[in-house]
Amino acid sequence: xxxxxxxxxxxxxxxxxxxxKFLKKTVFEPGPLDGVWGKKTESSINxxxxxxxxxxxxxxxxxxxxxxxxxxxxxxxxHKLLESGKFKVFRIEAD
Amino acid sequence: xxxxxxFLSGTGAGLFLSGYPVHGFTKNTIEGRIVVxxxxxxxxxxxxVPPIGDDNLFKQRKALVASNPLKxxxxxxxxxxxxxxxxxxxxxxxxxxxxxxxPYVGRSHFAGQNVLQGGxxxxxxxxxxxxxxAMDIAxxxxxxxxxxxxxxxxxxxxxxxxxxxxxxxxxxxSFETLRLIQSTHESNTAKVIEKLTKNSMKMGRxxxxxxxxxLAAEAGRAMREKDGPRVAVxxxxxxDDHSEIGTDTGHHPELFTLVDRTFGKLKSELKExxxxxxxxxxTEFGRTVKENGSAGTDHGYGSVGLLAGGLINxxxxxxxxxxxxxxxxxxxxxxxxxxxxxxVCAACLEAAFGLDHDVxxxxxxxxxxxxxxxxxxxx
Numbered sequence: 284x285x286x287x288x289x290x291x292x293x294x295x296x297x298x299x300x301x302x303x304k305f306l307k308k309t310v311f312e313p314g315p316l317d318g319v320w321g322k323k324t325e326s327s328i329n330x331x332x333x334x335x336x337x338x339x340x341x342x343x344x345x346x347x348x349x350x351x352x353x354x355x356x357x358x359x360x361x362h363k364l365l366e367s368g369k370f371k372v373f374r375i376e377a378d
Numbered sequence: 379x380x381x382x383x384x385f386l387s388g389t390g391a392g393l394f395l396s397g398y399p400v401h402g403f404t405k406n407t408i409e410g411r412i413v414v415x416x417x418x419x420x421x422x423x424x425x426x427v428p429p430i431g432d433d434n435l436f437k438q439r440k441a442l443v444a445s446n447p448l449k450x451x452x453x454x455x456x457x458x459x460x461x462x463x464x465x466x467x468x469x470x471x472x473x474x475x476x477x478x479x480x481p482y483v484g485r486s487h488f489a490g491q492n493v494l495q496g497g498x499x500x501x502x503x504x505x506x507x508x509x510x511x512a513m514d515i516a517x518x519x520x521x522x523x524x525x526x527x528x529x530x531x532x533x534x535x536x537x538x539x540x541x542x543x544x545x546x547x548x549x550x551x552s553f554e555t556l557r558l559i560q561s562t563h564e565s566n567t568a569k570v571i572e573k574l575t576k577n578s579m580k581m582g583r584x585x586x587x588x589x590x591x592x593l594a595a596e597a598g599r600a601m602r603e604k605d606g607p608r609v610a611v612x613x614x615x616x617x618d619d620h621s622e623i624g625t626d627t628g629h630h631p632e633l634f635t636l637v638d639r640t641f642g643k644l645k646s647e648l649k650e651x652x653x654x655x656x657x658x659x660x661t662e663f664g665r666t667v668k669e670n671g672s673a674g675t676d677h678g679y680g681s682v683g684l685l686a687g688g689l690i691n692x693x694x695x696x697x698x699x700x701x702x703x704x705x706x707x708x709x710x711x712x713x714x715x716x717x718x719x720x721x722v723c724a725a726c727l728e729a730a731f732g733l734d735h736d737v738x739x740x741x742x743x744x745x746x747x748x749x750x751x752x753x754x755x756x757x
Contacts, residue, residue: 310698336757370717370754373695375467376451 298349302328305356309368320346328352335367390615393593395600396509396531397608400519408518409654410689410730411601413610413644414509414530415637417661418491419617423681424667424713425630427474427695430455434702438667442675444626450474454695458626459634462642463684467693471652472641472686473755475722476697479663479715483708485677487618490662495530497720497743507532508723509609511742516731518608530611590614594640598647601655608730612640617661621672641686653688656726660719666711667702678712683722689729689756696754718748725752 299318306313306324311331314323325345332338332352337360344352356364399407428443429435431453435443447455448464454476456464466472482493482501489501497508510533590612597610614636616629623630637659645652664681680700700706700714708714724738729752739748 366750366753369749370696370751371698372754373451373453373697375693375695377449377464377468 298353299324299346301353301356302349305361305364306331306368308365310371311368320349330371331364331368334372335364337364390613391590391593392528392611392613393597394528394531394611395597395607395609396527396611397513397518399605399608408516408608408731410732411608411610411648411651411655411687412509412726412730413597413601413612413655413657413687415640415657415659415684416491416494416528416530416611416613417617417633417637417659418613418615419487419619419661420490420663420665420677421617421633421659421661421681422619422623422630422665422675423476424664425623425625426457426460426634426684427476427682428455428457429453429476429699429702432699432702434706438702439669441673442623442625442669444631446626450695453699454697457631457634459631460638462638462645463686466641466645466686470693471688471690472684473690473693474695474697475683475685475717475719475755476695477680477700477713477715478683478697478717478719478722479680480719481715482663483679485663485679487662487677492529494660494662495528497723499745505529505532506534508720508742509611510534512727512731512733512738513609515737515741516727516733518731528611528613531609590636590640591643594643595647598644602648602651614640619665619674620670620676621674623665623669623674637684641684645686654730656685656687656689656730658722658726659684660723664713664715667707667713668711679708680713680715683719685722685726685755691756694754696751717751720745721749721751722755724748725750725755728752729756 297318299320300316303313303316303318303324306327307316309331311327312323313327314321329338329344332344424435424439425442425444428447430447430449444457446458448458449455450467463472480493481499482490484490484501492501493499495507496504498504507528507530510531513531514533593612597612600606601608601610614633617633619630622628625631641657644657648655660683661681664678665675666678670676696717698716700716702713704710706714720743724735724743727733727738727742728735735750735752740746
């Protein structure tokens with residue numbers, strides 16, 4: 284008997300909305316909860332992940348990473364992200 | 379009876395040292411040092427750390443923006459008088475908290491200072507100070523008491539031991555008050571009061587210097603010692619600039635220079651102990667966003683906190699920026715405080731004394747809901 288395994292992946296739109304809803308619980312504003320990957324969603328999720336120490340130095344999250352990021356937001360890292368996301372940390376960029 | 383006006387004019391710059399390790403008292407001597415720099419009168423945080431990336435800054439207080447702030451990042455600048463402090467920022471040993479305050483909106487100096495030092499949201503509701511309670515919990519012994527010991531470092535057992543018993547309402551008599559009383563009494567009583575004053579000064583290690591820089595140098599030297607005090611409180615008065623506050627130059631900018639040099643002196647005298655130290659400013663409230671018609675600003679709400687010390691690993695400005703348009707202001711006049719400064723004090727206690735956040739929240743501030751900013755400031 285053949286067994287078929289189906290992988291259900293969340294559609295890109297749902298992942299984006301998932302990210303936006305999570306961002307809403309932090310001080311990193313996602314803009315409207317419209318499931319659309321706009322500039323605000325992109326900069327906010329990057330800032331949050333960077334601040335929480337979850338991005339490599341030159342790494343940048345794009346729309347293609349939405350699924351993976353949504354999974355991260357549901358993992359046991361979510362608490363750490365929510366904690367970090369309570370306050371915004373602006374680095375010193377002068378020299 | 380000490381009137382409010384006398385209280386305000388009688389308090390000059392001051393230094394209080396406390397927390398001298400007592401051998402045999404506890405196994406582990408705490409190595410962290412805390413210096414609280416009390417800025418009395420209400421520091422104008424928008425003048426000190428202008429949010430130059432916010433267009434409303436220029437719309438709301440055009441005449442009060444320094445012409446050449448140091449640009450820290452796209453949103454925040456720093457008044458150019460903070461020379462030492464800016465070096466520390468560039469060296470990952472300083473940070474700024476903005477749009478912050480204790481959740482106190484009464485705009486009264488008297489009550490505001492009490493809230494800041496007592497650590498309770500209701501003024502005059504407690505006899506001890508948050509630093510004193512923290513020292514009790516951390517088992518830091520050797521509290522030096524003096525007649526002018528500020529509320530902030532009073533702990534549970536430090537009461538009425540050194541005040542002359544005959545002086546009623548003697549919770550906060552100043553030396554000036556005692557001299558006044560002394561001069562109006564019969565000669566015998568006056569002699570007794572003088573002797574008590576002298577003894578307290580010896581035991582309580584109250585400095586005779588009155589300028590903040592000498593006091594800061596004294597604090598740094600004392601705290602560098604292995605058996606030296608772990609806690610210092612430096613008071614810098616006169617921030618209440620209702621008129622002619624100054625912009626590039628002027629009274630408030632001169633105070634910035636004073637604060638800046640205080641930081642510099644502390645670091646240069648603490649030497650290797652700077653790495654175990656955290657310095658934090660506190661002020662009872664910020665000042666109004668708009669200028670008031672006398673080229674000054676009035677009592678407000680949100681302000682800034684300046685932190686420095688080797689316990690900081692990475693410099694930053696921490697702010698949940700509320701904005702400066704009229705609808706963003708508290709009561710249409712003040713910068714909102716979006717970060718509870720008690721959480722900053724708590725983080726400093728955690729870093730210097732190793733106390734647990736929940737313990738600090740419940741037993742120092744008697745409030746379970748204080749958020750933890752330790753990771754943001756010291757991470």
